[in-house]
Amino acid sequence: NAGVTQTPKFQVLKTGQSMTLQCAQDMNHNSMYWYRQDPGMGLRLIYYSASEGTTDKGEVPNGYNVSRLNKREFSLRLESAAPSQTSVYFCASSEKPTDYNEQFFGPGTRLTVL
Amino acid sequence: AQSVSQHNHHVILSEAASLELGCNYSYGGTVNLFWYVQYPGQHLQLLLKYFSGDPLVKGIKGFEAEFIKSKFSFNLRKPSVQWSDTAEYFCAVVGGFQKLVFGTGTRLLVSP
Numbered sequence: 001n002a003g004v005t006q007t008p009k010f011q012v013l014k015t016g017q018s019m020t021l022q023c024a025q026d027m028n029h030n031s032m033y034w035y036r037q038d039p040g041m042g043l044r045l046i047y048y049s050a051s052e053g054t055t056d057k058g059e060v061p062n063g064y065n066v067s068r069l070n071k072r073e074f075s076l077r078l079e080s081a082a083p084s085q086t087s088v089y090f091c092a093s094s095e096k097p098t099d100y101n102e103q104f105f106g107p108g109t110r111l112t113v114l
Numbered sequence: 115a116q117s118v119s120q121h122n123h124h125v126i127l128s129e130a131a132s133l134e135l136g137c138n139y140s141y142g143g144t145v146n147l148f149w150y151v152q153y154p155g156q157h158l159q160l161l162l163k164y165f166s167g168d169p170l171v172k173g174i175k176g177f178e179a180e181f182i183k184s185k186f187s188f189n190l191r192k193p194s195v196q197w198s199d200t201a202e203y204f205c206a207v208v209g210g211f212q213k214l215v216f217g218t219g220t221r222l223l224v225s226p
Contacts, residue, residue, distance in 0.1 A: 004157075035216075040123070042204060042216040043158075058213065090157065102148070103214060105158040 002026055004106035006091050012112045013081045021076040021109050023091030031094045032074035033058075033103065034066060036087040043090065049074055081113045116141035116209050120217035127195050127224050135190040135220050137179075137205030145209040147188040149179055150216075152202045161203070164188065175199070197226045 004025045013019055025032065030051045035043040035058075045058030049068040063085060065077045074093075078085060088110050092103040119138045127133060139145060149161040162173025169181040179190045188205060205217040 040218055042118075042120075042218040044216075045213055048213065092158075102160050102163060105150075107157045 004091055004093055004104055006089075006106040006109050008109060009107065010110050012114065013078075014114050015082060017081050018077065018079050019081065019111075020078075021089055021091075021111075022073070023075065023106060024073045025091075025093040025104070026072065027093060027095075027104065028071070029093035029095050029104070030071070031096060031101075032068065033092040033094075034064075034074070034076045035090045035092065036060065036085075037090060037108070038087050046076065046089075078111075081111075083113045085111065086113045087111060116145075116207055116215050118205050118207050118215050118217035120203075120205055120220050122220045123218070125220055125222045127222070129197055129224055129226055130194050131224075133190070133192040133195045133199070133222070135203055135205075135222070137188045137190065137217060139186050139188065139205075139207040139209075141186075141207065141209040143209050145207050147179070147181060148206040148214070149173065149177070149188075149190050150204045150206060152204065152219075154201065158204065161190070195222075195224045197224050200224045 007022045033048040034046040044060045047066040049055045052071045067075045088108045090108050091106040094101040094103045117140045147164040150158045151161045152158045164171045164181045172178045202219045204219045208214045
């Protein structure tokens with residue numbers, strides 16, 4: 001099993017450009033999450049999907065949209081990138097909707113917005 | 115709302131030294147607690163977790179953590195660190211029906 005995979009690994013954007021970060025898991029997990037990691041701030045939840053067909057905002061959703069394409073895939077879209085969105089983005093999944101279950105993380109996407 | 119504090123942002127130790135990383139949370143109800151580790155260039159991995167039962171939890175690679183409910187703490191310990199323990203360590207907590215909340219992380223550097 002590959003676990004949680006993310007593409008791309010690295011990306012550089014100019015301000016105003018758009019892009020989609022892809023995430024897939026092969027563990028048949030119901031719940032998926034997008035986090036951003038910034039120095040000194042730990043991981044902050046952007047959006048999550050408790051189950052296929054549902055998505056909800058996390059702590060820092062502004063400037064992002066998500067799509068739970070199917071049970072395996074959960075994408076994060078930046079419609080108009082801003083320098084403040086320079087960060088490392090992690091996708092994660094868990095068997096059940098967060099809370100009491102371990103989350104498994106992908107390798108991350110390092111995004112730079114110029 | 116729940117929150118997590120990790121007071122040590124950077125820790126430097128020599129090999130064989132003992133380690134204790136602090137983690138305090140704020141939430142009055144039942145909590146589940148986690149320690150994740152991120153080795154350089156890698157993704158987060160679960161080190162150990164506490165759901166219920168024995169408050170002294172043992173994890174991988176010789177790490178352990180103790181849940182002290184009265185102090186709202188879940189400190190991570192290791193009796194003797196190795197160079198390979200160099201990493202960033204995150205405490206995380208979830209309570210009620212809220213989402214997993216991470217601390218800001220502690221960067222550990224172990225010098226050989």
